[in-house]
Amino acid sequence: MALTVSYFAWVRERMGVSEEVIEPPAGVTTMADLVGWLAARDARGALAFAEPARIRGAIDGVMAAPDAALGREIALFPPVTGG
């Protein structure tokens, strides 16, 4: 299934794109799976996702835990620092 993944802050800088459409293999079903797959996919993914504990995510507009099942629109980003 094709997913649209968007990246923010230093995750975006390390990935070199703000958004991409990807088609991960069938075994990738959770947020943690996706982060692991992106880290193994290429050098930029390895750089962006070297520390999964520092990655947060949202699925179809809602903040999601690492074990959450994937949706169509995924956002991956560092812990937030607003205010």
Next chain:
Amino acid sequence: MIHVAVQTDAIDVAAEIDRHDAGGHGASASFIGRVRGEDGLTELFLDHHPVLTEAGLAGLAHTAADRWGLAALTLIHRVGAMTPGETIVLVLASSPHRAEALAACEYLIDRLKTDVMLWKRETFADGRVRWVEPREGDQGRAERWD
């Protein structure tokens, strides 16, 4: 009335207070967050999500308005590039009496540091650029309200 905004334009604090005060509330509390020029900082850039940042602020605003029965609430966050002294965030909370307005104001500033999709990047005069790391204390302050 709840007013939430995410904007690249400068926040006009005086105009926002005038708009907020149109209801003539008994007690109004405010918080203004500004860019600090420490260590030779020349620019603060706020990255955000085109949809979820405003949705996150709106969610917090409605939670606070319900929890403290607010008469009016203004919550505005700046994004993009700004310089020292500029306003990053403005919270105005009003209620018939002070306790609710003060508590809601503190809740909102604590929670938007941990719950809303915003990321700070600092640029310094000597050329250093760094993304800000979350502060340990912020999580604790946010969890006080659970």
